[in-house]
Amino acid sequence: MAVSKRVMPRISARPSLWQRLRDAIAPVLASKVALVGLALVVFWILVAIFAPVLTPYSPLEQDAEAMNLGPSAGHPLGSDHLGRDLWARLIYGSRLILVLAPLSVLCSLAVGTTLGLLAGYFGGLMDEVVMRILDALMAFPAILLYLIIIAAVGASATNVVIAITIAGAPGIARLVRSLTMDIRTRDYIDAAQLRGENPFYIMWVEILPNARGPIIVDAMLRVGYAVFSIGTLGFLGLGLPPPTPDWGSMVCAGRRYIWANPWAVLWPSLAISSLVIGLNLFADGLREETMRYQ
Amino acid sequence: MTTNHRIQTPILKVENLAISYETRKGDVQAVRNVSFEINRGEAHGIVGESGCGKSTIAFGIVNFLGRNGKIVDGSILFQGQELRGRSEEELRRLRGDQVAMVYQDPMQALNPSLRIGDQLSEVLIVHRNLSKEAAHEKCIDMLKRVYMPDPEAVMLRYPHQLSGGQQQRVVIAMALLNNPALLIMDEPTTALDVTVEAAVLDLIDELRREFDTAIMYITHNLGVIARVSDRVGVMYAGEMVEQAPVEEVFLNSMHPYTQGLMRCVPKLGLSKESSYLCPIRGRVPSPAELPPGCIFEPRCDYARPRCRQTHPELRQAAPGHFIRCLFAEEIAAQEWQPPEDLIPDLTALMARKAEAAEPILHLQNVRTYYEQESRSVASLIGLGKKCYVKAVDDVSIEVPKGCTLGVVGESGCGKSTLAKTIVGLEPLTGGEVEFLGFDISVPVKKRDIKLIKELQMVFQNPDSTMNPSFTVGHQIGRPLRCFKTVPRNQVRDEVIRLLEAVKLSAVYYDRLPRQLSGGEKQRVGIARAFAARPDLVLCDEPVSSLDVSVQAAVLNLLLEIQQQYGTTMLFIAHDLSVVRFFSDYIAVMYLGRICEVGPAEAIYAPPYHPYTESLLSAVPIPDPTAEQKRIRLSGTVPSALNPPSGCRFHTRCPRKIGEICETEEPPCRDAGDEHRIYCHIPLEELRKLEPVVTVR
Numbered sequence: 001m002a003v004s005k006r007v008m009p010r011i012s013a014r015p016s017l018w019q020r021l022r023d024a025i026a027p028v029l030a031s032k033v034a035l036v037g038l039a040l041v042v043f044w045i046l047v048a049i050f051a052p053v054l055t056p057y058s059p060l061e062q063d064a065e066a067m068n069l070g071p072s073a074g075h076p077l078g079s080d081h082l083g084r085d086l087w088a089r090l091i092y093g094s095r096l097i098l099v100l101a102p103l104s105v106l107c108s109l110a111v112g113t114t115l116g117l118l119a120g121y122f123g124g125l126m127d128e129v130v131m132r133i134l135d136a137l138m139a140f141p142a143i144l145l146y147l148i149i150i151a152a153v154g155a156s157a158t159n160v161v162i163a164i165t166i167a168g169a170p171g172i173a174r175l176v177r178s179l180t181m182d183i184r185t186r187d188y189i190d191a192a193q194l195r196g197e198n199p200f201y202i203m204w205v206e207i208l209p210n211a212r213g214p215i216i217v218d219a220m221l222r223v224g225y226a227v228f229s230i231g232t233l234g235f236l237g238l239g240l241p242p243p244t245p246d247w248g249s250m251v252c253a254g255r256r257y258i259w260a261n262p263w264a265v266l267w268p269s270l271a272i273s274s275l276v277i278g279l280n281l282f283a284d285g286l287r288e289e290t291m292r293y294q
Numbered sequence: 295m296t297t298n299h300r301i302q303t304p305i306l307k308v309e310n311l312a313i314s315y316e317t318r319k320g321d322v323q324a325v326r327n328v329s330f331e332i333n334r335g336e337a338h339g340i341v342g343e344s345g346c347g348k349s350t351i352a353f354g355i356v357n358f359l360g361r362n363g364k365i366v367d368g369s370i371l372f373q374g375q376e377l378r379g380r381s382e383e384e385l386r387r388l389r390g391d392q393v394a395m396v397y398q399d400p401m402q403a404l405n406p407s408l409r410i411g412d413q414l415s416e417v418l419i420v421h422r423n424l425s426k427e428a429a430h431e432k433c434i435d436m437l438k439r440v441y442m443p444d445p446e447a448v449m450l451r452y453p454h455q456l457s458g459g460q461q462q463r464v465v466i467a468m469a470l471l472n473n474p475a476l477l478i479m480d481e482p483t484t485a486l487d488v489t490v491e492a493a494v495l496d497l498i499d500e501l502r503r504e505f506d507t508a509i510m511y512i513t514h515n516l517g518v519i520a521r522v523s524d525r526v527g528v529m530y531a532g533e534m535v536e537q538a539p540v541e542e543v544f545l546n547s548m549h550p551y552t553q554g555l556m557r558c559v560p561k562l563g564l565s566k567e568s569s570y571l572c573p574i575r576g577r578v579p580s581p582a583e584l585p586p587g588c589i590f591e592p593r594c595d596y597a598r599p600r601c602r603q604t605h606p607e608l609r610q611a612a613p614g615h616f617i618r619c620l621f622a623e624e625i626a627a628q629e630w631q632p633p634e635d636l637i638p639d640l641t642a643l644m645a646r647k648a649e650a651a652e653p654i655l656h657l658q659n660v661r662t663y664y665e666q667e668s669r670s671v672a673s674l675i676g677l678g679k680k681c682y683v684k685a686v687d688d689v690s691i692e693v694p695k696g697c698t699l700g701v702v703g704e705s706g707c708g709k710s711t712l713a714k715t716i717v718g719l720e721p722l723t724g725g726e727v728e729f730l731g732f733d734i735s736v737p738v739k740k741r742d743i744k745l746i747k748e749l750q751m752v753f754q755n756p757d758s759t760m761n762p763s764f765t766v767g768h769q770i771g772r773p774l775r776c777f778k779t780v781p782r783n784q785v786r787d788e789v790i791r792l793l794e795a796v797k798l799s800a801v802y803y804d805r806l807p808r809q810l811s812g813g814e815k816q817r818v819g820i821a822r823a824f825a826a827r828p829d830l831v832l833c834d835e836p837v838s839s840l841d842v843s844v845q846a847a848v849l850n851l852l853l854e855i856q857q858q859y860g861t862t863m864l865f866i867a868h869d870l871s872v873v874r875f876f877s878d879y880i881a882v883m884y885l886g887r888i889c890e891v892g893p894a895e896a897i898y899a900p901p902y903h904p905y906t907e908s909l910l911s912a913v914p915i916p917d918p919t920a921e922q923k924r925i926r927l928s929g930t931v932p933s934a935l936n937p938p939s940g941c942r943f944h945t946r947c948p949r950k951i952g953e954i955c956e957t958e959e960p961p962c963r964d965a966g967d968e969h970r971i972y973c974h975i976p977l978e979e980l981r982k983l984e985p986v987v988t989v990r
Contacts, residue, residue, distance in 0.1 A: 187753035188761040188769075190719055191822065193738050195776040196746045209763035 034285025040278025044271075048094040057085035059092035059245040070263055078263040080254060086267050089245035094271065096157075096240070097247060101226040104161040105219055108168035113215070115169065116176025117203040121184055131177070134170035142167050143232065150238040157240055160233055164226050175218055179211035220283035224276045231272045247272050303374045304331035305475050305508035306355070310368035313347075313354045317362070322581045324350045325532045328368070329608065330525075332476070337502055337509040339523030339540070341516060341555075343841040345578055346529040348512045352478050355510075356395055357385055373475060391421045394469035398481040400461035403468075404453040410464055411449030417471045436467045439504075440497055443929070457930045459490035466497065473505060480512045487704040488868065489927045492912035495521055496926065514841065516559055517871075517914025520544055528552050531578050531589045534608065538615040540918050548611055548622040550594045553630070558846035560875035562915055562987060563898050566853060567644055570637050571875070573847035577811060588620065595633060596625045638850050643857035653692040654862050655716070655830060660725035662686040662708075662715045666935065683934050685711040687886035688725070693830070693879070698856070698863040700877030700894065702870055702909070706931055708886040709866045710754075713832040716864070717749045729830065747777045750823040752852075754835035756815035760807040766793070766818050767803035773825040792821040795858075796851055813844035817851065824855055832864040837872065849876060870913045874898055879968075882906045885942040886934055892969030901980030903971045904949040910986040923986045941974065951975060 028034045047054065063083035070078045077086040119130040137145070149163040183189065184207065192206050233239040234248020242249065247268040254264030313325040325347040332338040340348050353359050355370055355377070370377040375388055397403055405413055414436070415429035424432070430449070437445035440463045453461055462482060469477055479498070483491040499522060502509055511522050519526055519540070526543045528536040528551065536549040547553050557572040576593040585591055591601040601620060608618045619625075663682040686708040693699045701709045714720040716727055718738030727734050729749065738746060750773075753759040760769055770789045774780055780788045790800045796817040807815060816836060823831055833852065837845040849872070856863060867873045873880060874894055881891040882903060890903035897906060911925040927946045932938055938945050944955035951974055960972045963980075971980065 186758040187755060187819075188759060190714075190751065190753065191759070191819075193719060194717060194746060194749070194751055195773050195826075196738070196741075196743045197776065206761055210761065 028282075028286060028289070031285035031289045033281050034289065037278045037281030037283070037285060040274055041282060044094050044275050044278070045098060047091050048098045051091040051095055054091055055085065055088040057088035059084065059089040060243050061085070061088075070261070077267050078261065080250070080264045081257050081261070086250075086264060089250060090247070090267055090271055093245040093247045093250065093268070094275075096244065097227055097230055097275070100157060100160060100230055101223050104164035104226050104230075105168065105222045107161060107165040108172055108222070109215070109219055111165060112169040112172025113176050113208070116173040117180055117207065119173065120177035120180025121199060121203050121207065123181070127177070130173070134173050137166070138170045142229070146229065146233055146238065147236075150233065155233075155238050155241060160230060160239055163233070164229050167229070168222055168226070172215075172218065172222070175214065176211060179214060180207055183207045183210050217283050217287040220279055220286065224279035224283070227272060227276050227279065304333050304371075305373060306510065307331040307371040307374075308351070308355070308368070309371070311351065311354060311365065311370065312367035313350050313359065313363060314366050315359075315363045319582060323366070323532060324363075324581050325354065327608070328527075328529075328534050330527050330534065330537060332508040332510055334475070334508055335502060335506040336525065337498075337511055337523045339519040339526040340510065340512045340529055341514065341519045341526060342529030343514060343555075343578060343843065345531075345580075347532040347581075348514075348529050349480055350532075351529075352395065352480050352510065352512055355478065356389075356393055357382075391417075391472040392475045393478065394472065394474040394476075395478040395480065396462075396465050396469050396482045398484050400458065400465045401453060403465045404461060406453050408452070409449065410451055410453065410456070414449070414464070414468055414471065417468060421472055433467075433471070436471055437464070439470075439501070440464075440467045441493070442467070457490075459486055459494065459930065462486060462490075462494055463497070466494070466501075470501060470505065470507075474507060476508045476510065478510045478512075481514070482511075483518060484513065484515070488870070488912040488914075489704060489908060491518070491914070493926050495914070496924075498522055515914060516544075516555060516842070516916035520916050520918045521914050528555070531584065532581055533589055533618060534616075535590065535618045536616065537608070538612075542612070542615050544916065544918050546615075548615065548617045548625075549590075549619050550596055550625060551590050554593075554595075555842060556916065558842040559916055560849075560871045561917070561989075562871040562874065562910075562913055562920075563989075564871075564875060565894060566640060566875055569875070570632065571846035571849055572632050572637055573850065574843040575633075577813075577844075588618075590619075595630075596621060638854040638857070640853055640857055643853065651694040651696050654695040654730055655693040655864075656726075656728040657689055657691050657716070658726040658728070660686055660689045660712070660715060660727060661723040662711050662720050663723040681935055682723075684886050684937055685934060686715060687937070689883075689886075689888055690725075691881055691888065691891055693862055693864060695829075695862055696860050697878040698865050698876060700873035700880040701864065701866045701883060702868065702873050702880060703883035704868065704909075704931060706885075706934065707883040708934070709868075709883055710834050711886075712883070713751065713834050713864060713866055717751055717832060718746075743777065747779075747826045748829045750826050750828040750831050752816075752819050752823045752831060752833040752836045754838060756812040756819070756839060759819040760810075760815055762807050764806075765803065766798075766805050766807070766810070770818065770821050770825055773822060777826050779825065779827060788825075792825055795824070795855060796821045797847070811844075813840055813848060816840060816844075816848055820848070820851065820855070824859065824861070827859065828861065830862045830864070832866070834866045835868070836865075838867060838869065845872075852876070870909060871915075882909070885931065885937050887942050888972065889943065890969075890971045892965070893967060896965065896967060896969040899985060900983040901965050901971060901977055902983055902986070903973050903980075904947050904975070905943050907983065907986055908948065913987075915987065915989075917989060920987060920989045922988075923984065925986075941972075949975060 028038060061084060065083065067079065067081055067083040069075055075085050077090065079085055115130050115134065119127040145167045146163045149166060150159060153159045153162065189202060189206060192202050230239060231248035234246040235252045237252065239248055240246045250268040251265050258265050309329045311325060311328045312323060314321045314323045328351060330338060340351065342348050354365055365378055372389060377385060377388065380388065411430065411433060414433040415426065418424045418429040418432055419426065434445045434449065437448060442448055442460065442463050456464065483494050486494065495518065501507065513519055523540050526538065526540050527534045528549065530551050536543065536547065536552045543552060547556060554574040558574065560571060574593055579585065579589065587602040587604055588606050591597045598621065604620060606618050606620045608616050611617045611622050662685050664685060666681045666683055689712060701712065703709055711720060715722055718736065718741055721737050722735050732745065734741065734745060767789050770792055771785045774785050774788055790803065793800060793802055798814060798817055837848050840848060865873065865876050877894050879892065880894045880897045882889045882897065882905060884905050889905045890897060908925045908927050911923045915922065925948055929946050932945055940956045940958050941960045944950050947955065954974050960974050963971045963973065963977045965971055965977055973980065
């Protein structure tokens, strides 16, 4: 009689969507660093979305009456040398950078992940060829690489993305390669081979999802670098063509009047650094928390 | 007088110890109400499955609980002095250098960037203020005491230049340098091979007698505990459920949990025909949700209503025999009946075995080499001599249909490589593999999908056998889809049927691997392997990382499935009792070669290959009365990069007969009934050997 008793399994069935969402954001909520970073990033995202509501001015509207002004009631952050409202330029500029930076990281992720998976999974000759080419690319200082690429293809939004993709892909490929080489030795990869799965299924379906943690954290950091790079390119005049409210070119333009009107340099610089710092803090906090979970 | 006094005060006396860990979900009591004492020269074993709080006790004694752990109740008296509640500094003074601890992984105790000599003498220079020369002298003495070959040379080496067994010896030597009163050993031999383990256990025993050290020995291995300890405490879910002298525990265990543990391990020499394993139902409760009454009640076959309400205290049931059970005397008298739901009926399997079957798998001179480039400048520019690791070298065996071939040997003997070569995960360097008459000497990528389907594998490590990103249902369903075993719309039903076949219910369908225990993951791995309905399943140490009670359940499950599908199996393990229990035929491997192959019962009785003989003499047997011949192998397994000439075993063979062993390959000697021994010693002499193990 006593035999029929069973110890009931206590884990509930499939987690609901809400539960899974909560699991996903739990590490962010647990880390103060990540929360501060997230707040900064969210601030800029909100500003970008609601830009038209937040200012009556257009970022391109020039006002000869109000050139190089400091903060005032009319222009909350002041105006630049052409009399354009700095706040308006700043928030429309955020739209640009918040599209271009993640987009360029996504592109380098696509390229870097593919190459890293191929090199890591197949190894041997494939690994040698892919990695040596990427090593050669990595040997160039990033700025030099940007200059060469933009000089070759010309300055435009698309070309900025291309330049950042080419400069960023080798780093991602290295990371993905090392993760792949580790995961490749797990038993479930052997099991997949014993089902006759093709190599591309194994790479993308069996390996990649298990490498996602470090890749996501790395990508977050890379969005930060990309913001920086776009700013740098803008400053050097290699970014978007002039009237565009690009943060980097705003700094460059304001530089000439820095003694008369430091605000025109200060605000875009602050904007760039706050966004970069926000993304870095977020990524750091996330990495620490996910590591603690393991 | 003094000696008398010493005997009366125990070295270590633990009373009502309770330790809890702070976690995100609140405090968890990992150890409750644990009391025991250890006298000078006594070895006290603590045995239990993983997560029972064994190591926590050890860490509590040396105050290594970490930031989130604390002792919440009880007392720890070391040589009569209370350790609990004292400051870090006071503890250091009280304990001084009198407590030493040896952990499972010797590499964690040794500094990889310091020479062995420097690490050892530092202990003496710091604690004893000895001069450098005197310390060096003493260290060499100590290394000799732990039977380290060539101690002078070892002193100059770095830890990575020593083998695992040698490293553990260094750690033990280091622990003994200060002549501690108490030596705590936490699974010191778990990571070692049986032959090395046997030598280390001998050493511990000897040192205890010689130095009169009190030893607290923690392990999950019943055989090891039977060999080293005087008294044994059995831990279950943070409580000590039984404590008695070692013979009492093994021959007259009174607690249902201890009895259950004994029924989970196959006795050396017994097979599936003559015995069965009885797993303990259910699983160890997590410390956060313990049952209100007796903690073992939900899994106990004798549970009565009172067990659910009353928490039993540790009480003395016989002189020196303590148990935590309300009805121990009554159940001891009761005849135990194996519960039918836990033991498979294997009559069909046995009947099938009786029919002479033809071979399904045939290996002829199989070789698997790994290329390794030498680290010379010449090899950098592609001119270097290529070296080969001969993982499997010239192996020829056959597996009859529907039977199980067990493969045993120490780590690095090429067992796993052999399995991977057969399924095609490692490319064959030479020889032929034939399966059902087809040549399968090509890697899996070049095999036909129909052939791939017939050879499946069960893996060793439960944590890496499943892809952490996908649900159980998806992972079992995938082979069904790949091999089109069932039509697409029936995949789900088939998966649920398979889950039930491995004793998991349909609720597991949507679970992720991280929600499963090790045993459950292993079951899913088995279900996945059998989903393809293969003809041959290769099990690579499928139970070696599982707790004994789970191990018994998984072995039973494999037998049951084998009976149902008539599958042929290749079963790799390093545990000789398990292999004997599970297999019909056994092959003993050493350094990539087969030394002996034949029917299971023939392997475990004379004539033996000398290597088999020494393996058998090293197995820890969970029976303190069993007598084992003492044969200890000297030296370490040579490198497979440059294996010894002639017979590969000659460098360590205790029965080496002369030069012929070094120069000539051993001949194959047929001992009849498919029993083959590869040795230069004539069969007649091998036949005269006495059995290694005698059980009273």
